[in-house]
Amino acid sequence: MSTPLAPILAVIGGGQLARMLAEPAAAMGVPLRLLAEAEGVSAAQVVPDHVVGDYTDLATLREVVEGCAAVTFDHEHVPTAHLEALQETLPVHPGPGALVNAQDKAVMRERLGAMGVPCPRNAVVADPAEVAAFGFPCVLKTTRGGYDGKGVWFVSGPDDCAEAFAAAASAGVRILAEEAVEFRRELSAQVARSPSGQVAAYPVVQSTQLDGICHEVVAPAPDLDPELALAAQRIAMRLAEELGVTGMLAVELFETTDGRVLVNELAMRPHNSGHWTQDGAVTSQFENHLRAVLDLPLGAPEARAPWTVMVNILGGDAETGRLYDGYPHALARDPRLRVHLYGKSMRPGRKVGHVNAYGDDLEDCLERARHAAAWFRGDLGEDSE
Amino acid sequence: MSTPLAPILAVIGGGQLARMLAEPAAAMGVPLRLLAEAEGVSAAQVVPDHVVGDYTDLATLREVVEGCAAVTFDHEHVPTAHLEALQETLPVHPGPGALVNAQDKAVMRERLGAMGVPCPRNAVVADPAEVAAFGFPCVLKTTRGGYDGKGVWFVSGPDDCAEAFAAAASAGVRILAEEAVEFRRELSAQVARSPSGQVAAYPVVQSTQLDGICHEVVAPAPDLDPELALAAQRIAMRLAEELGVTGMLAVELFETTDGRVLVNELAMRPHNSGHWTQDGAVTSQFENHLRAVLDLPLGAPEARAPWTVMVNILGGDAETGRLYDGYPHALARDPRLRVHLYGKSMRPGRKVGHVNAYGDDLEDCLERARHAAAWFRGDLGEDSE
Numbered sequence: 001m002s003t004p005l006a007p008i009l010a011v012i013g014g015g016q017l018a019r020m021l022a023e024p025a026a027a028m029g030v031p032l033r034l035l036a037e038a039e040g041v042s043a044a045q046v047v048p049d050h051v052v053g054d055y056t057d058l059a060t061l062r063e064v065v066e067g068c069a070a071v072t073f074d075h076e077h078v079p080t081a082h083l084e085a086l087q088e089t090l091p092v093h094p095g096p097g098a099l100v101n102a103q104d105k106a107v108m109r110e111r112l113g114a115m116g117v118p119c120p121r122n123a124v125v126a127d128p129a130e131v132a133a134f135g136f137p138c139v140l141k142t143t144r145g146g147y148d149g150k151g152v153w154f155v156s157g158p159d160d161c162a163e164a165f166a167a168a169a170s171a172g173v174r175i176l177a178e179e180a181v182e183f184r185r186e187l188s189a190q191v192a193r194s195p196s197g198q199v200a201a202y203p204v205v206q207s208t209q210l211d212g213i214c215h216e217v218v219a220p221a222p223d224l225d226p227e228l229a230l231a232a233q234r235i236a237m238r239l240a241e242e243l244g245v246t247g248m249l250a251v252e253l254f255e256t257t258d259g260r261v262l263v264n265e266l267a268m269r270p271h272n273s274g275h276w277t278q279d280g281a282v283t284s285q286f287e288n289h290l291r292a293v294l295d296l297p298l299g300a301p302e303a304r305a306p307w308t309v310m311v312n313i314l315g316g317d318a319e320t321g322r323l324y325d326g327y328p329h330a331l332a333r334d335p336r337l338r339v340h341l342y343g344k345s346m347r348p349g350r351k352v353g354h355v356n357a358y359g360d361d362l363e364d365c366l367e368r369a370r371h372a373a374a375w376f377r378g379d380l381g382e383d384s385e
Numbered sequence: 386m387s388t389p390l391a392p393i394l395a396v397i398g399g400g401q402l403a404r405m406l407a408e409p410a411a412a413m414g415v416p417l418r419l420l421a422e423a424e425g426v427s428a429a430q431v432v433p434d435h436v437v438g439d440y441t442d443l444a445t446l447r448e449v450v451e452g453c454a455a456v457t458f459d460h461e462h463v464p465t466a467h468l469e470a471l472q473e474t475l476p477v478h479p480g481p482g483a484l485v486n487a488q489d490k491a492v493m494r495e496r497l498g499a500m501g502v503p504c505p506r507n508a509v510v511a512d513p514a515e516v517a518a519f520g521f522p523c524v525l526k527t528t529r530g531g532y533d534g535k536g537v538w539f540v541s542g543p544d545d546c547a548e549a550f551a552a553a554a555s556a557g558v559r560i561l562a563e564e565a566v567e568f569r570r571e572l573s574a575q576v577a578r579s580p581s582g583q584v585a586a587y588p589v590v591q592s593t594q595l596d597g598i599c600h601e602v603v604a605p606a607p608d609l610d611p612e613l614a615l616a617a618q619r620i621a622m623r624l625a626e627e628l629g630v631t632g633m634l635a636v637e638l639f640e641t642t643d644g645r646v647l648v649n650e651l652a653m654r655p656h657n658s659g660h661w662t663q664d665g666a667v668t669s670q671f672e673n674h675l676r677a678v679l680d681l682p683l684g685a686p687e688a689r690a691p692w693t694v695m696v697n698i699l700g701g702d703a704e705t706g707r708l709y710d711g712y713p714h715a716l717a718r719d720p721r722l723r724v725h726l727y728g729k730s731m732r733p734g735r736k737v738g739h740v741n742a743y744g745d746d747l748e749d750c751l752e753r754a755r756h757a758a759a760w761f762r763g764d765l766g767e768d769s770e
Binding site for chain 2: 005006007020023024026027028029030031044045046047048050067087282283291296297298299300304311322323324326327331332335336339340341342343344345353
């Protein structure tokens with residue numbers, strides 16, 4: 001084909017987020033060009049036009065984006081200098097000026113503090129003495145490179161701090177201390193924002209972590225004070241606008257025991273806390289990310305069902321065979337279950353898929369999604385049904 | 386990757402049906418291997434593992450299915466002898482014994498007649514004199530090779546028959562005469578059937594043709610007598626079972642002016658009359674076709690909204706530019722609109738995409754879907770909104 005029928009979108013990173021972005025791209029007739037870490041990774045299995053290479057190599061990035069209308073990302077690890085260089089030739093979504101707030105927690109805390117956005121008390125600390133001055137117990141985080149519970153330590157005294165400072169030193173990053181917030185639960189507020197400035201806010205959801213990894217999401221967050229939900233959405237919309245985010249923004253929040261919301265983390269891409277939207281919302285977060293980075297009008301973010309529950313499928317410890325072999329039981333038990341598998345092999349703790357269950361009854365959705373995820377993980381025997 | 390994480394499904398034919406099958410395949414973690422007619426055709430744009438070749442060549446077919454768990458089809462044109470040869474090495478869904486009823490209208494009419502399934506009066510005719518004996522006016526159809534209004538002629542006298550018999554002679558097929566049914570409207574009853582025998586029946590829909598091409602579908606068919614809907618579903622289920630269909634079966638029916646349903650055509654694959662299921666049903670016809678041919682439990686076929694309207698986007702006569710350029714207006718006007726484009730260039734009358742609009746109000750869904758399809762086709766000016 002000589003003239004492309006539609007603009008080509010470059011996607012850096014071949015994980016499951018890029019794979020799930022490929023679904024609405026196929027539906028909307030938008031060709032993707034992928035930079036994959038290796039042949040056969042999750043997204044490379046479903047995007048024919050892919051290059052295998054290193055996203056820290058600028059020449060490789062330039063090769064991938066050649067002829068593309070815009071570039072977006074599966075992850076937040078592309079160096080800022082490379083993003084700035086790419087931005088001279090094509091739109092980069094999100095741009096480096098916004099993305100640094102998702103890459104560097106110290107930058108993010110400073111910026112949010114200046115904006116007056118409610119955050120846990122925090123300070124960059126140089127050594128255990130400064131942590132002691134900040135106050136124990138607290139949470140230490142590497143300023144860059146952490147994800148899914150990695151790069152985070154709960155510390156209750158000076159003796160606990162060694163591992164964090166060693167990790168930071170070896171990675172060449174700093175340590176941020178944050179107060180250990182007494183929270184009722186974690187929430188996530190997602191918005192899509194286009195370069196033209198249109199913003200669509202998804203319902204605020206409840207997110208449950210397990211070993212620092214997002215495990216279960218309930219949409220909308222049950223029994224959430226409507227004023228607090230609105231406050232969370234307003235924070236997300238304001239951050240998207242003032243930081244200049246383009247594409248999806250996830251704002252992970254603590255709902256404190258005294259009824260406030262505090263910003264925990266930012267992610268500027270489709271996020272695990274929004275996987276429920278694939279089956280539970282009018283427009284999925286993946287489609288709205290695609291629309292946003294192409295500067296197309298955004299789709300309605302509203303829920304299609306009273307409740308949607310998402311549970312991650314994590315690789316188990318046991319030799320559980322192929323994930324695919326979970327289908328016969330899981331699908332027969334629940335003909336309304338929605339299963340998403342990422343084309344990844346099982347490894348302990350690895351995110352290999354998720355399930356969505358939607359309906360009118362929250363308890364029913366929870367039971368269905370939890371059962372199915374445990375079944376795929378291999379935690380249930382045939383007699384546990 | 387050495388051992389595949391899931392069985393590989395071979396798909397013969399690279400049109401939009403194969404492309405739309407690739408969406409649930411990606412979601413469910415099922416790898417596809419595609420035989421495409423040419424590089425860059427609709428499905429080849431989204432299935433990395435594809436071979437370009439000729440589906441009438443058995444050696445090519447054998448190469449494609451090597452190592453696959455089953456084979457299915459984008460179209461019904463693979464020669465029966467080849468299907469029988471493939472069946473010796475892997476499951477073929479639908480199998481040749483079932484598929485011949487969708488390939489050869491004379492075979493189908495004879496079989497349905499023997500089963501006592503209500504059909505228009507029909508007879509294979511050898512010349513205009515036999516058509517006269519059958520009775521004018523009537524419909525002449527080539528027994529094989531017709532689709533989207535091609536290979537169908539309405540004739541009212543012996544002089545009208547020349548074109549049909551010339552086409553049949555040149556194609557080496559026969560002519561079937563059928564009574565010109567007085568019908569109120571056309572309906573479609575779809576079922577999915579797995580090799581194990583599980584059957585799921587979708588709501589019966591109303592289908593409107595334009596120049597012999599499916600143009601608009603309303604799900605469910607408005608004001609349809611529940612007994613007639615049940616009769617249509619029972620016919621579809623019975624045909625799926627007795628013909629041994631595996632995968633999706635679409636039974637196109639006439640609702641006669643005297644309140645009966647008569648079988649018009651059969652299709653043994655995902656069908657245009659089921660595109661509404663992508664956004665309007667719990668499980669799309671593409672996912673249920675995938676599940677069926679892999680012999681996995683079927684998903685719930687029920688509607689998610691009171692009404693869903695599908696309107697095809699056909700290439701227009703005018704120079705209307707890129708289809709993609711229809712997005713800014715169409716998506717801004719209707720944030721709940723669902724658009725599916727097939728990665729095909731515009732040609733007059735060519736199916737290049739479709740839109741789905743679902744909701745509580747049928748008139749509203751009709752207006753939204755019709756407007757959007759006309760807009761993409763290029764039939765509306767900016768001032769027609």
